[in-house]
Structure formats: structure tokens, C-alpha cells
Amino acid sequence: QKEVEQNSGPLSVPEGAIASLNCTYSDRGSQSFFWYRQYSGKSPELIMSIYSNGDKEDGRFTAQLNKASQYVSLLIRDSQPSDSATYLCAVNSDRGSTLGRLYFGRGTQLTVWP
Amino acid sequence: NAGVTQTPKFQVLKTGQSMTLQCAQDMNHNSMYWYRQDPGMGLRLIYYSASEGTTDKGEVPNGYNVSRLNKREFSLRLESAAPSQTSVYFCASSTGQGNTIYFGEGSWLTVV
Numbered sequence: 593q594k595e596v597e598q599n600s601g602p603l604s605v606p607e608g609a610i611a612s613l614n615c616t617y618s619d620r621g622s623q624s625f626f627w628y629r630q631y632s633g634k635s636p637e638l639i640m641s642i643y644s645n646g647d648k649e650d651g652r653f654t655a656q657l658n659k660a661s662q663y664v665s666l667l668i669r670d671s672q673p674s675d676s677a678t679y680l681c682a683v684n685s686d687r688g689s690t691l692g693r694l695y696f697g698r699g700t701q702l703t704v705w706p
Numbered sequence: 707n708a709g710v711t712q713t714p715k716f717q718v719l720k721t722g723q724s725m726t727l728q729c730a731q732d733m734n735h736n737s738m739y740w741y742r743q744d745p746g747m748g749l750r751l752i753y754y755s756a757s758e759g760t761t762d763k764g765e766v767p768n769g770y771n772v773s774r775l776n777k778r779e780f781s782l783r784l785e786s787a788a789p790s791q792t793s794v795y796f797c798a799s800s801t802g803q804g805n806t807i808y809f810g811e812g813s814w815l816t817v818v
Contacts, residue, residue: 626806635796635809636749680749682807693739693764694807698748 594619596683598697607706611668615681615697618662624684625657626694627666629677636680640666671704678702708732710810712797718816719787727782727813729797737802738780739764740772742793743812749796755780756802787817 595618605611613627624643628636640655642648642664648655654667664683668675681697710731719725731738740752741764751764753772761772769791771783780799784791797810 624805635812637809638806641806693751693754695751696749698746 594683594695596681596695596697598679598681598700601700602703603700604703604705605671607671607673607704609671609704611671611675611702611704613666613668613679613681613700613702615664615666615683616662617664617681617683617695619683620659620662622659622662622683625655625664626682626684627653627655627664628680628682628696629675630680630699631677639679668702671702673704673706676703710797710799710808712795712810712813714813715811716814718818719784720818721788723787724783724785725787725815726784727795727797727815728779729781729810730779731797731799731808732778733799733808734777735799735801735808736777737800738774739798739800739807740770740780740782741796741798741809742766743796744793752782752795784815787815789817791815792817 597616599614627640630636642655642657652669656665678699678701680699682694713728736757739754741749750766755761755774758777773781795813798807800807
């Protein structure tokens with residue numbers, strides 16, 4: 593069973609702070625890693641994808657990947673109330689497959705308070 | 707550009723009734739997926755289709771069937787609905803090979 597685990601939350605941070613979201617995965621052969629944001633009652637939308645060890649930055653978002661530790665994280669700098677949502681970590685663990693099949697964590701609910 | 711379109715958005719079924727959820731994508735993607743999302747359970751894969759003409763079971767296929775009608779369309783059928791199938795259903799598509807998955811807006815299904 594391929595598992596993706598996220599810190600349970602909920603996570604609450606003040607506006608302007610850094611929010612740190614964490615995810616671990618069980619399959620050492622995983623190749624692709626994604627963070628999705630899901631507002632209540634809406635569908636998941638992609639925030640970041642990361643494929644190589646290290647950091648990847650996009651605006652206020654930074655994804656960090658450490659394959660040796662089987663760990664991926666998402667940092668949100670200068671958090672805004674509009675960032676309040678559930679964040680889903682997803683991992684592609686089908687080595688050699690063309691399916692692009694993703695395994696999802698259960699999500700971490702983030703609340704940014706003014 | 708519509709992306710991934712699902713119908714219906716909301717549906718109430720009685721136990722034992724059947725229905726089909728429709729999904730279409732206009733991004734020329736090869737792979738399509740059906741997920742269900744339940745509180746505290748995250749997104750779980752029901753069925754997927756790597757390409758036109760192929761379908762495979764995901765994590766929770768029992769009680770469902772799918773049809774990949776053509777490259778654009780992938781439908782999910784509940785033959786005899788059960789209360790345990792009350793959930794939010796998401797259709798999604800991707801180019802495959804570990805690339806980004808794009809989701810439809812979801813279908814809220816209640817079985818009473």
C-alpha cells in the first residue's frame with residue numbers, strides 16, 4: 593500500500609506569517625510530487641509541482657523535496673486570509689507507468705487569521 | 707477553455723437506483739480518472755483510463771463501472787447505489803507520465 597501522510601492539522605497562522613505544510617511518502621521510487629489547494633466546496637487546484645531534490649519557488653510558495661528522507665513540504669510566505677484552504681500532497685508512485693496516477697494525502701487544513 | 711466538465715453537479719438517489727456520471731475534457735489528454743472524496747479520507751481513486759480503450763481499477767472500484775467512450779469522455783456508472791456511495795466525485799485528466807492532473811468541479815451524490 594503506497595502511503596502519503598500529511599501533518600494532521602488544522603494549522604492556524606496569523607496573517608503575514610510563514611505557514612509550513614509537511615508530507616511524507618512510503619514509496620522510495622516516487623518520481624513526481626504535487627501540492628494542491630482545495631477551497632471548501634471546490635475542486636483541487638494545482639499550486640506546485642516538484643521533481644528534483646531541493647527547493648522550487650513560485651511567488652509566495654516554496655516547495656521543498658528531500659527524496660532521501662522521503663519528505664516534501666510547502667512553505668507559504670506572507671500568508672493571507674485567502675490562503676485559508678485544505679492543502680493536499682500528492683505523489684506519483686507508479687514507476688515506469690505512463691498513467692500519471694497520483695496518491696493523495698488526507699490534506700492539512702490551513703486557517704490564516706487577520 | 708472548459709477543461710474538465712462533469713455532470714450532474716448534484717444528485718440524490720434512492721438505494722438501489724442506478725446512474726451515470728458524465729465527464730469530458732477538451733485538453734486532448736490521454737489519461738482520465740475518477741476519484742471520490744469523503745471527509746477525513748482524502749481523495750481515493752476509483753477507476754482510471756491510461757488511454758482511449760483501456761480502463762483499470764483504482765483503490766476503491768467496488769460498486770462502480772466505467773466506460774472510456776472516446777479520448778474526451780470517461781463515464782462512471784453506479785449500477786445499484788448504496789448509502790456508502792454518498793460522496794463527492796471528481797473526474798480528472800492528465801497527459802500521463804507523472805504530469806499534472808486537472809480536476810473537474812465535482813459531483814455531489816447523496817444516496818438515501
